[in-house]
Amino acid sequence: MENExxxxxxxxxxxxxxxxxxxxxxxxxFAPATVANVVCGFDVLGFAVxxxxxxxxxxxxxxxxxxxxxxxxxxxxxxxxxxKNTVSVSVQHYLNSxxxxxxxxxxxxxxxxxxxxxxxxxxxxxVAGLFAAKxxxxxxxxxxxLLPFAMKGEEMACGHGHADNVAPALMxxxxxxxxxxxxxxxxxxxxxxxxxxxxxxxxxxxxxEARQIIRNKVLLKDAVTQWGxxxxxxxxxxxxxxxxxxxxxxxxxxEPVRAMLIPDFYKLRExxxxxxxxxxxxxxxxxSVFSFTRDEQTAHTITRxxxxxxxxxxxxxxAFVSPINDAGPRVLE
Amino acid sequence: MENExxxxxxxxxxxxxxxxxxxxxxxxxFAPATVANVVCGFDVLGFAVxxxxxxxxxxxxxxxxxxxxxxxxxxxxxxxxxxKNTVSVSVQHYLNSxxxxxxxxxxxxxxxxxxxxxxxxxxxxxVAGLFAAKxxxxxxxxxxxLLPFAMKGEEMACGHGHADNVAPALMxxxxxxxxxxxxxxxxxxxxxxxxxxxxxxxxxxxxxEARQIIRNKVLLKDAVTQWGxxxxxxxxxxxxxxxxxxxxxxxxxxEPVRAMLIPDFYKLRExxxxxxxxxxxxxxxxxSVFSFTRDEQTAHTITRxxxxxxxxxxxxxxAFVSPINDAGPRVLE
Numbered sequence: 001m002e003n004e005x006x007x008x009x010x011x012x013x014x015x016x017x018x019x020x021x022x023x024x025x026x027x028x029x030f031a032p033a034t035v036a037n038v039v040c041g042f043d044v045l046g047f048a049v050x051x052x053x054x055x056x057x058x059x060x061x062x063x064x065x066x067x068x069x070x071x072x073x074x075x076x077x078x079x080x081x082x083x084k085n086t087v088s089v090s091v092q093h094y095l096n097s098x099x100x101x102x103x104x105x106x107x108x109x110x111x112x113x114x115x116x117x118x119x120x121x122x123x124x125x126x127v128a129g130l131f132a133a134k135x136x137x138x139x140x141x142x143x144x145x146l147l148p149f150a151m152k153g154e155e156m157a158c159g160h161g162h163a164d165n166v167a168p169a170l171m172x173x174x175x176x177x178x179x180x181x182x183x184x185x186x187x188x189x190x191x192x193x194x195x196x197x198x199x200x201x202x203x204x205x206x207x208x209e210a211r212q213i214i215r216n217k218v219l220l221k222d223a224v225t226q227w228g229x230x231x232x233x234x235x236x237x238x239x240x241x242x243x244x245x246x247x248x249x250x251x252x253x254x255e256p257v258r259a260m261l262i263p264d265f266y267k268l269r270e271x272x273x274x275x276x277x278x279x280x281x282x283x284x285x286x287x288s289v290f291s292f293t294r295d296e297q298t299a300h301t302i303t304r305x306x307x308x309x310x311x312x313x314x315x316x317x318x319a320f321v322s323p324i325n326d327a328g329p330r331v332l333e
Numbered sequence: 334m335e336n337e338x339x340x341x342x343x344x345x346x347x348x349x350x351x352x353x354x355x356x357x358x359x360x361x362x363f364a365p366a367t368v369a370n371v372v373c374g375f376d377v378l379g380f381a382v383x384x385x386x387x388x389x390x391x392x393x394x395x396x397x398x399x400x401x402x403x404x405x406x407x408x409x410x411x412x413x414x415x416x417k418n419t420v421s422v423s424v425q426h427y428l429n430s431x432x433x434x435x436x437x438x439x440x441x442x443x444x445x446x447x448x449x450x451x452x453x454x455x456x457x458x459x460v461a462g463l464f465a466a467k468x469x470x471x472x473x474x475x476x477x478x479l480l481p482f483a484m485k486g487e488e489m490a491c492g493h494g495h496a497d498n499v500a501p502a503l504m505x506x507x508x509x510x511x512x513x514x515x516x517x518x519x520x521x522x523x524x525x526x527x528x529x530x531x532x533x534x535x536x537x538x539x540x541x542e543a544r545q546i547i548r549n550k551v552l553l554k555d556a557v558t559q560w561g562x563x564x565x566x567x568x569x570x571x572x573x574x575x576x577x578x579x580x581x582x583x584x585x586x587x588e589p590v591r592a593m594l595i596p597d598f599y600k601l602r603e604x605x606x607x608x609x610x611x612x613x614x615x616x617x618x619x620x621s622v623f624s625f626t627r628d629e630q631t632a633h634t635i636t637r638x639x640x641x642x643x644x645x646x647x648x649x650x651x652a653f654v655s656p657i658n659d660a661g662p663r664v665l666e
Binding site: 040041043179186188214215216217218220221223225227229230231234238239244247 | 373375517519548550554556560581
């Protein structure tokens with residue numbers, strides 16, 4: 001069952017890790033941005049990209065507790081107070097869970113992706129921090145066991161401890177969160193040639209608000225459409241059937257509500273589909289939008305044309321083109 | 334895309350078939366019972382079993398139109414009037430669609446499975462009739478092209494033209510109806526060793542009523558649970574992960590409502606799970622219940638123990654043990 005990790009409270013609490021530590025005093029780690037929901041998988045699907053992402057430099061210190069000595073790329077928006085920062089809070093949960101609150105770390109966080117973009121900015125930072133700590137501790141256990149600690153960070157960041165960003169950021173690839181209680185996370189395969197074209201229109205869509213506008217009751221017939229589509233998407237992922245993936249990537253429940261938060265959403269879709277996109281939708285809670293394509297060139301064409309339209313309506317934007325990132329976080333030497 | 338059939342109106346209307354006819358005057362066809370919904374796939378999943386099923390004997394006649402000369406095994410519940418019988422109505426739609434209303438057939442329907450059992454009784458009869466007609470016509474096109482005509486029969490039988498019984502009955506195996514408009518039907522793989530244990534408690538649960546008691550609005554959080562589960566089930570089917578299939582086969586939306594129509598439903602579940610079932614749930618709209626098992630012996634144990642309990646509470650029942658039927662309908666020589 002290589003493609004599946006079932007986590008129980010017990011396992012979370014005791015990753016087997018090999019003391020003495022990993023043999024280094026400091027480490028620099030990259031963790032990737034992620035696209036959650038993936039159109040028809042609200043709250044249960046997500047995948048990681050190669051870029052953008054965040055970097056954490058972590059150093060062992062000689063006194064207990066976590067300090068944050070530096071944060072760059074956040075325009076001063078993130079707290080240096082370790083009790084208020086999702087990275088330090090998640091790492092402290094991890095240290096406590098393995099019975100080592102005596103360990104001390106200093107953290108430098110280098111934001112290299114936009115905050116509030118719907119690309120899992122907080123989860124990229126948190127996962128980079130947790131992976132750095134795991135590396136310094138020489139903890140050889142599966143990175144997926146850090147998921148519950150990363151979810152604590154998400155809870156702090158957006159008031160909802162969801163896993164659809166942190167799970168793919170930690171594990172890499174395409175991930176299904178089948179269940180939250182118990183936490184049941186399944187790694188899905190994907191066509192190797194798939195490319196992702198992401199555009200972040202620089203407008204403000206706070207995750208909390210993006211969740212609040214969603215109705216808590218839906219029509220059963222719409223839910224049936226949605227689970228037919230997610231079943232079709234998963235089937236397409238297993239059979240490398242990109243046409244089926246495209247047909248299945250429709251969202252009749254969440255997108256119609258959230259589209260209003262994104263400038264010219266339906267025009268952007270038209271541009272993407274006319275230029276060869278397999279699919280088009282909102283990344284996470286937006287405002288970033290993404291398309292799957294069959295090759296890198298098409299992905300670049302789509303981001304260019306979408307950015308041209310956003311320029312026309314006077315909206316700044318950033319674009320990212322990347323294959324799916326199967327590795328997840330990595331140590332940068 | 335061998336595991337996927339996308340049907341367009343155009344294709345339905347013109348199966349290429351080779352005149353002169355199949356070279357026979359009459360044919361006897363078996364079509365299988367089916368389990369729809371499959372716990373977490375309400376209205377979109379279904380699979381066929383080896384037994385039970387229905388038989389149709391069809392003869393070419395020398396005058397246009399369809400007659401029904403005999404129906405057995407229905408206790409006189411099914412109409413001999415060809416305008417009121419789902420088998421003849423579906424076959425007439427098929428003849429009309431291929432521009433051959435001049436052709437005449439006589440039908441003998443032999444019901445060999447319980448009516449109103451939640452095992453796709455009407456769809457087994459309809460599919461047997463359509464497959465018999467296709468065979469007599471020497472129509473070499475894919476049986477799946479008969480699906481729209483079978484759905485007309487379902488519309489007549491239960492007031493809702495659903496495909497989750499007729500699609501697996503026609504195509505065999507495990508089937509996903511990803512979408513109804515356009516009709517998009519995907520064949521899913523399954524673990525070869527999987528067995529199905531079915532028990533039909535002989536109580537009356539008319540499909541129309543079973544649908545009417547379902548709420549037309551559901552909580553989004555329950556819908557999310559449901560699509561996490563169907564995604565997990567589909568993943569388990571592709572990876573032969575029977576544990577994952579079992580964990581995923583939970584229904585928080587439909588089952589809690591329909592369970593009340595089935596005597597001692599939760600006790601029957603307890604019996605099934607205690608005796609090694611992978612899963613337990615309602616077949617279609619009930620009252621039949623089914624379990625997946627890892628082998629034939631376990632399936633027999635479960636049906637025996639469930640029937641023992643139903644005897645105790647004075648409910649007659651019938652049991653069926655079968656692997657998944659990958660062939661669908663077949664000609665009986």
